[in-house]
Amino acid sequence: MLAFRLGTTTRAELDSAVVSLRGRVGALVGNPPAGAEGMSGADRGFLLEVTHLLDNPPAPEALSHEVYSHVRALARMLRKLGATNRGGGVGPSGSPRLPLPVRPVPGRGARR
Numbered sequence: 001m002l003a004f005r006l007g008t009t010t011r012a013e014l015d016s017a018v019v020s021l022r023g024r025v026g027a028l029v030g031n032p033p034a035g036a037e038g039m040s041g042a043d044r045g046f047l048l049e050v051t052h053l054l055d056n057p058p059a060p061e062a063l064s065h066e067v068y069s070h071v072r073a074l075a076r077m078l079r080k081l082g083a084t085n086r087g088g089g090v091g092p093s094g095s096p097r098l099p100l101p102v103r104p105v106p107g108r109g110a111r112r
Contacts, residue, residue, distance in 0.1 A: 009068075011064050011067070014064060015067065017071045018057055018058065018070060018071055018074070021071060021074035021075060022053075022054055022074060024078055025050065025053070025054060025077050025078050028082065029047075029050055029054075029081065049077070050077055053070070053073055053077060057070065
């Protein structure tokens with residue numbers, strides 16, 4: 001007999017994921033330099049994306065889908081920051097370099 005199991009994520013699990021991921025992203029970002037003179041436009045743009053996500057968590061009255069989208073965005077940031085901290089990017093002076101802005105990969109069948 002064929003059988004499958006469908007699972008769902010509760011709102012409490014999503015809210016818990018937001019808190020956890022925000023903490024991890026915040027820890028990897030640390031304290032960005034006060035003066036961004038030496039940063040490229042892409043690096044500043046990435047820092048703005050991270051700052052926006054961290055400073056604008058979903059409101060308690062937000063729809064579950066909005067919270068889910070926020071969790072996905074935080075997870076993408078976390079992957080990018082993790083790759084950067086493992087040596088995935090180095091700036092011209094040998095200092096760690098932030099990656100380019102995060103963009104989702106189109107699904108199958110989508111035109112690129």
